[in-house]
Amino acid sequence: MNEIVLEARNIVKRYGHVTAVAGADFDLRAGEVLAVIGDNGAGKSSLIKVLSGDVVADAGEVLLEGQPVHFRSPHDAQKAGIETVYQDLAMAPALDIATNLFLGREIRRKGPLGSFLRMLDVKEMRSQSRRQMDELGITTLQSITQPVDSLSGGQRQTVAVARAAAFGRKVVIMDEPTAALGVRESRGVLDLIKRITGTGIPVVLISHDIPAVFEVADRIHIHRLGRRAAVVRPSDHTMNEVVGIMTGALPPPDPSEKVVPA
Amino acid sequence: MTDSLELAGEKAAAVPDTTGTRAATIADRFFRNPVLGPLSALILAVIGFSIFTQNFLSVDNTSLILQQSVVVGTLALGQTVIILTGGIDLANGAIMVLGTLVVAKMASGNHGLQVPALLIGFVVCAVLGLISGLIVSRLGLPPFIVTLGLLTILTSVSRLYTKQTVLVDDGPLTWLSKGGYLFGQFQITFGVVLVLLSVAALHFALTRTAWGRHVYAVGNNDLAAKRTGINVSRVLLSVYVLAGLLYALAAWQAFGRSPATSPNAYPTANLDTITAVVIGGTSLFGGRGTVLGSYLGALIVLVLQSGLTQAGIDPLYQNIVTGVLVIAAVALDSITRKKAR
Numbered sequence: 001m002n003e004i005v006l007e008a009r010n011i012v013k014r015y016g017h018v019t020a021v022a023g024a025d026f027d028l029r030a031g032e033v034l035a036v037i038g039d040n041g042a043g044k045s046s047l048i049k050v051l052s053g054d055v056v057a058d059a060g061e062v063l064l065e066g067q068p069v070h071f072r073s074p075h076d077a078q079k080a081g082i083e084t085v086y087q088d089l090a091m092a093p094a095l096d097i098a099t100n101l102f103l104g105r106e107i108r109r110k111g112p113l114g115s116f117l118r119m120l121d122v123k124e125m126r127s128q129s130r131r132q133m134d135e136l137g138i139t140t141l142q143s144i145t146q147p148v149d150s151l152s153g154g155q156r157q158t159v160a161v162a163r164a165a166a167f168g169r170k171v172v173i174m175d176e177p178t179a180a181l182g183v184r185e186s187r188g189v190l191d192l193i194k195r196i197t198g199t200g201i202p203v204v205l206i207s208h209d210i211p212a213v214f215e216v217a218d219r220i221h222i223h224r225l226g227r228r229a230a231v232v233r234p235s236d237h238t239m240n241e242v243v244g245i246m247t248g249a250l251p252p253p254d255p256s257e258k259v260v261p262a
Numbered sequence: 263m264t265d266s267l268e269l270a271g272e273k274a275a276a277v278p279d280t281t282g283t284r285a286a287t288i289a290d291r292f293f294r295n296p297v298l299g300p301l302s303a304l305i306l307a308v309i310g311f312s313i314f315t316q317n318f319l320s321v322d323n324t325s326l327i328l329q330q331s332v333v334v335g336t337l338a339l340g341q342t343v344i345i346l347t348g349g350i351d352l353a354n355g356a357i358m359v360l361g362t363l364v365v366a367k368m369a370s371g372n373h374g375l376q377v378p379a380l381l382i383g384f385v386v387c388a389v390l391g392l393i394s395g396l397i398v399s400r401l402g403l404p405p406f407i408v409t410l411g412l413l414t415i416l417t418s419v420s421r422l423y424t425k426q427t428v429l430v431d432d433g434p435l436t437w438l439s440k441g442g443y444l445f446g447q448f449q450i451t452f453g454v455v456l457v458l459l460s461v462a463a464l465h466f467a468l469t470r471t472a473w474g475r476h477v478y479a480v481g482n483n484d485l486a487a488k489r490t491g492i493n494v495s496r497v498l499l500s501v502y503v504l505a506g507l508l509y510a511l512a513a514w515q516a517f518g519r520s521p522a523t524s525p526n527a528y529p530t531a532n533l534d535t536i537t538a539v540v541i542g543g544t545s546l547f548g549g550r551g552t553v554l555g556s557y558l559g560a561l562i563v564l565v566l567q568s569g570l571t572q573a574g575i576d577p578l579y580q581n582i583v584t585g586v587l588v589i590a591a592v593a594l595d596s597i598t599r600k601k602a603r
Contacts, residue, residue, distance in 0.1 A: 078491055090486035090490060092478060092479040092487065093482055093549075095478055095479065099475055103479055103487070104487075104492045105491070106475065117471075120470055120472060122470075
C-alpha cells in the first residue's frame with residue numbers, strides 16, 4: 001500500500017449562502033492516477049482549488065506528506081511542489097514554448113551577466129525544455145522556439161502538462177485536460193498522464209470523460225453534494241455503477257478507506 | 263496505449279521536420295521578426311522621398327530628422343512598455359511637460375541648480391508614473407480612464423503652476439543638443455545617442471531578462487501570468503514607474519530641443535506616441551511588440567512629414583497620411599492576431 005502524499009480532512013468552502021464543499025475528505029497516494037469525478041455543482045472544482053491554493057478553505061486541513069500546509073495562493077502550492085494544469089491553460093500565447101515552460105521560474109545566467117544585468121540563460125532553458133519533452137516522449141512539437149499561438153489545442157495542452165510535470169515535484173493536478181480536445185489529441189494527453197506517474201509523481205485528474213477516467217485512473221474519487229461519496233477502483237465497478245453513485249441513483253459501496261491502489 | 267503511440271509516430275513521420283535545420287531557423291526568425299515591418303516601411307519611405315525630392319537625403323535633413331525624433335521617441339518607449347502590458351498612457355506628454363516646468367522654474371536664473379533640478383524632475387515624473395501605476399495595479403481600473411483623468415488634472419496643474427513660458431540657460435539642461443559626434447558633415451547629437459542607448463537598454467531588458475518576459479506575459483494573459491506565480495501587480499507598478507522615468511528623460515531631451523518651456527507645449531504628444539507605437543508594430547491589445555519598432559515608428563512619422571514638406575505638399579495632408587498609416591497598422595495587427603487564433 002502506497003503512502004499518502006496529499007490529504008485533506010473535513011474541507012468546508014462556502015460562497016455566500018452556498019456551501020460548495022461540505023466537509024469533504026481527499027487522499028492521494030504516491031504514484032497513482034486519482035480521478036475526481038462528480039456532477040456539475042458537486043463541489044469538486046472548489047475542493048481542487050483548495051488543494052492548488054486557488055481558494056482558501058473556510059474550515060478543514062490539508063496535509064502534504066503528513067505536514068499541515070496553508071496555501072494562500074497558487075504560488076504557495078507551486079512552491080510546495082503542487083502544479084496545476086488549468087482548463088484554460090494559463091499560457092502566454094505570443095511567447096514561445098520554452099519561455100512558457102519557464103514563465104515565472106526563469107533561469108539567469110551565471111556570473112555578473114546574470115547577477116548585475118539579470119540576463120536570462122535562454123540556451124539552458126531551451127535545452128532543459130527539450131530534455132523535458134524528450135523525457136515525456138512528446139514528439140508532436142516541432143521546435144521549442146515556436147510561439148504557443150502557432151500550436152493546436154492538443155499541442156498547447158501537451159506543453160501545459162509538460163510544464164506541470166517539470167515543476168510538480170510532488171503532485172500534478174489536471175483540470176479537465178481533455179475537455180477541449182479531439183479523440184487523437186485526448187489520447188496523447190492520457191498517455192502523457194501515464195508517463196508522468198511512471199516517473200513517480202501522482203496525478204489528480206478531474207474529468208467528465210468517464211471512459212478516459214476508466215482507462216487511466218488507479219482509483220476514482222466520486223464527489224457528490226459537496227462530499228466524497230466514495231472511492232472506487234475502476235476494475236471493481238462498471239461505468240454505469242460509477243455514474244449511478246455519482247448521480248445518487250446507487251448507494252455508495254464499501255467505505256472509502258479500504259480502497260487502495262492495487 | 264501502444265496503439266496510440268504508433269499513431270503519434272505515424273503523424274510525426276507524415277510531416278517532415280524541416281524547422282530544425284539551420285537555414286530554416288534563420289529564415290524563420292528573420293520573417294517572424296516583428297521589427298521587419300516597420301523597418302522596411304522606413305527604408306521604403308526614405309528611398310521614395312530621396313527619389314522624388316531634392317534635399318531629402320541631404321546631410322542636414324537626415325541629421326535634423328534624427329534630432330526631431332528624440333522627444334517623441336523617448337516618450338514612445340514609455341508608452342510601449344505600458345501598451346505591452348495591455349494598457350495605454352494618455353498622460354505621458356502632460357507628465358513630461360509638468361516635469362519640464364518644475365525643472366525650468368527651479369533652475370531659472372541659477373546655473374548651479376540645473377543638475378539638482380533635473381533630478382527633482384526625474385522624481386516628479388516617477389511619482390506621477392507611480393500614482394497611475396498604483397491606481398491601475400491595486401484598484402484594477404482601466405488605464406485608459408486613469409490616464410485620461412491624470413491628463414486632465416495635470417494640464418490644469420501645469421497652467422496653475424505657471425502661465426508663462428519659462429526659459430532655461432545653456433548648461434547641463436541643454437547639453438544634449440550642444441554637443442555630439444561629427445561623421446564628416448553628419449552630426450549626431452548627444453540627444454540622439456541617448457535615445458539610441460535608451461532603445462538598446464530597454465530592448466535588452468524586455469528581451470533578455472525575466473522582468474521583460476513577465477511584462478509580455480502580463481499583457482498576453484494576465485490570469486495565466488498570475489497562475490505561473492508572477493506578481494502581476496508588481497510588474498504593472500514597475501512598468502508605470504519606469505515609464506515615468508522615461509518621460510523625465512524625454513523632458514531632458516525637450517530642453518535640448520528648445521530651452522523655452524511652457525504648459526502649452528507638446529499638446530499632442532500622447533497621440534503621437536501611440537501613433538509611433540502602433541506603426542512600430544506593437545499590438546494595442548498587449549503582449550506583442552518591440553521598443554525598437556516604436557522608435558522606428560516615430561522615425562517613420564517624421565520621415566513622412568519631412569518628405570511631404572520637401573515635396574511641397576500641404577501639411578494637412580501629412581496628418582491624413584499619418585492617420586491612414588495608423589489605421590492600416592492596427593488593421594494589420596488585428597488580422598495577424600485573428601490568424602494566430
